[in-house]
Amino acid sequence: MARAHSTAGSSSNSDSCLSGYDLDLDRAVDLIQKSGARRVGLQAPEGLKRALLALARQIEEKTGAEVIISGDPCFGACDVDMELCREVDLMLHLGHAQIGVGPDNVIFLVARMKEDIRDVVEKAAILLKSKRVGVTTTIQHVHKLDQALEALKERGIEGLLGPAGGRVKYPGQVLGCSYSTARALDVEEYLFIGTGQFHPLGIALATCKRVVIADPVTGEVSEIDTDPMLRRRFGAISRAGKAKRFAILVSKKPGQKRMELATRLKALGEARGLEMFLVYLDNIEPDRLLNLGAEAAVSTACPRVALDDAAKYRIPILTPPEFEVLVGEREWVEYRFDEIEELIFVL
Numbered sequence: 001m002a003r004a005h006s007t008a009g010s011s012s013n014s015d016s017c018l019s020g021y022d023l024d025l026d027r028a029v030d031l032i033q034k035s036g037a038r039r040v041g042l043q044a045p046e047g048l049k050r051a052l053l054a055l056a057r058q059i060e061e062k063t064g065a066e067v068i069i070s071g072d073p074c075f076g077a078c079d080v081d082m083e084l085c086r087e088v089d090l091m092l093h094l095g096h097a098q099i100g101v102g103p104d105n106v107i108f109l110v111a112r113m114k115e116d117i118r119d120v121v122e123k124a125a126i127l128l129k130s131k132r133v134g135v136t137t138t139i140q141h142v143h144k145l146d147q148a149l150e151a152l153k154e155r156g157i158e159g160l161l162g163p164a165g166g167r168v169k170y171p172g173q174v175l176g177c178s179y180s181t182a183r184a185l186d187v188e189e190y191l192f193i194g195t196g197q198f199h200p201l202g203i204a205l206a207t208c209k210r211v212v213i214a215d216p217v218t219g220e221v222s223e224i225d226t227d228p229m230l231r232r233r234f235g236a237i238s239r240a241g242k243a244k245r246f247a248i249l250v251s252k253k254p255g256q257k258r259m260e261l262a263t264r265l266k267a268l269g270e271a272r273g274l275e276m277f278l279v280y281l282d283n284i285e286p287d288r289l290l291n292l293g294a295e296a297a298v299s300t301a302c303p304r305v306a307l308d309d310a311a312k313y314r315i316p317i318l319t320p321p322e323f324e325v326l327v328g329e330r331e332w333v334e335y336r337f338d339e340i341e342e343l344i345f346v347l
């Protein structure tokens, strides 16, 4: 999931942006031609947006269809631009694997990172303490998992992949909001192959097990430490404990919308004498909350809103399980990471 913000650039930027990835554009062109689509939508996370102008040009040249680029931020397959879907015959959503069943005119095109992972996995094997480890990664590296298992085997380590299912399309894949492939395994340790701290933190918090990171981009290996995050979250719950008025944030994004959960939390808070109100919005940003007068918020949207972006907000933002701790509905014995089970279903 790409979250870094960037602006669209020139075609040379576009080429360099996609040079590290394999994108099955031929399949997309084939599908556009076979479907007879005259208008095609293009949507991508910020990290791939620089490639969109060149891609749009190629698609227009090869198919004769008119291309419309989604200019809104896109954080995952949960975040299909439904408005654009209605404007076009076919939509290409780049960089993410499908979650559940979405609009039937959307084609998900995964951007597969070309970078080999063998070397970094060999390096990470030195940090692993077990002979049986769960192996996990994000969608960009899923196609290289065989390479990882082989590299581990050569060092006498059995690598296991948890099964696909629910929001997760491939064995071993994790999402920022779903660690089912890790939780399904009976192992004492995990290897996470990928960049950033959020996913390995999620695995460690969802399983309470040790996680070693192998970053194929930097070539660095490390072990995740959950303590700083847990301290921050405990601090947020304590600050929210002083609040009397809470906003429960509900996302409009098709794969982040958890209205039932939000209404349950609202009732929970009201039963404890708190003033609770529901706020329905698309992109959750600090400015949107400024004038509402809430003293604290609970985000039922992507868990990254509360866990990754908390420092941007003036008020404490909790995840649903953290709010349950606050109102005494759940004990802080073991931290419960907020995972989303809902799929996208568009009828």
Ligand code: SF4
Pocket (backbone or CB within 6 Å): 001, 075, 076, 077, 078, 079, 175, 176, 177, 178, 255, 256, 301, 302, 303, 304, 340
């Ligand atoms: S809800 Fe899940 S899939 Fe969507 S942006 Fe967040 S982590 Fe990614």
